Amino acid sequence: MKKLLRVIFGRTTMTIILMLAQIGVVVYAYNVMKYDVNSILGVLDVVALLMVVYIINRKNDNPSFKLAWLLLIIVFKLFGALMYIFVRLQLSTKIMAVRIGNLIEKTRGLLKQNHHVIEKLEKESRNITNFAQYMYGIAGGFPVYNNSTVKYFPLGEDKFEEMIKQLEKAEKFIFLEYFIIEEGIMWNTILEILKRKVQEGVEVRLMYDGTCSIAHLPYNYTKRMEKLGIKCKMFNPIKPILSTHQNNRDHRKILVIDGKVGFTGGVNLSDEYINKRVVYGHWKDNAIMVKGEAVKSFTAMFLQMWNVSEINDEEFDRYIDLDYSEFEGIKDGYIIPYGDSPMDGENVGEQVYIDILYHAHKYVHIMTPYLIIDNEMLMALKYASKRGVDVKIIMPHIPDKEYAYAVARTYYAELIEAGVEIYEYTPGFVHAKTFVSDDDTAVVGTINLDFRSLYLHFECATYMFKNSEIINIEKDYLATLEKCQKIDIENCRKQNILRKVTGRVLRLIAPLM
Structure with a gap:
């Protein structure tokens, strides 16, 4: 009672x-x-x-x-x-957009593009050089780096294990920005380390999205963290007011340690992401760890979001303008960590994916939990396949949202008829957001193939070119493919009639959902 x-x-x-x-x-x-x-x-x-x-x-x-x-x-x-x-x-949305724009401009001066890197990249690929110029000049001031490493984690539990090791090594600061945090084995283990690090004098900041207060955390959780010495914020709290900016959620997953180690990917801080709690079968996710100067971009993204609600700006240089000389000898391809904002007029997440599709020669292999796309993305997928590129998409077989799955299914037949191969992960739910192409290009991050990720949410990812870890991303993709069932036209026809009708109706208003 x-x-x-x-x-x-x-x-x-x-x-x-x-x-x-x-x-x-x-x-x-x-x-x-x-x-x-x-x-x-x-x-x-x-x-x-x-x-x-x-x-x-x-x-x-x-x-x-x-x-x-x-x-x-x-x-x-x-x-x-x-x-x-x-x-x-909506005045509140316009105010937030101006504030974020100002913060991006402030950090832009600390994320300067190394011209020697661009010159070297130009000798290897004119197409990627043009892409890098867009990412830096237009998309939000995201430089391309060639003095950083990447480590790929094919499952959430793999990332969790490495997170623990790296958190234990923190000496100066720890920044965490996550869409979902929920008490359990994963978060409680991390929190114990954070409490200890605070006692050691390490600055710890934690930011999570306001939707956590609905189902995952108490509304006053920020105060609990402050009592432990952890600086804590809830981004864009859910309020009983009709406002479009409440649609703009912070869907990013960023961990920065001392400005030199960074994590991103699909893995939130909750037990289902490491398969300690089963909700939709086996949870297939992934993540990456970046070490080196490229972490500067993740630090800048975190500070931008942290300071949205601040009246006075802090000095960013003490967290970003660090000595990275220890990484100078690293030459392992090119890395561009980047963010996407719904308030800057640039659909960066979608542009990156489309760029890969249009420039691929052999294959583009995709993992995504959702498939609710606009005409531009649909045409890019079909065109890549029609010109002979092997385009494969892995989707969940056990969905977390029935309505989203119903809408996704409405695209299957059209894509299959164009030559795109669609697979469903039979052990459970795919939450990974991955593009890998031609053994030389990959993206791992938080950006789903749906309207919310591509247009409404704050997102982040890492673009990799000629990095040695790309081959491991592709190996994981092929290993995952072995656990999938291929969807054909006959399978589309046999779909439940109610799901068919629901999907078709919802597709009409999908951009407003």
């Missing part, structure tokens, strides 16, 4: 109730205005038409988002128009 009362009167329940109340106010306003407008000779249709014309002529908007909004306005007319205006007039 007490548990039931806590759920009924808990903060999450009250937040949902208050948000629903605000939606109710919008619906009520729509109904009131509808009757007034209907009495004025078709003004309702005129308003809808004007909104349609405005949306079609907006520059830089993705056609998939335009189509979803047009459908909403055409079907619901004034209500759809009101919702669109409400979304476009």
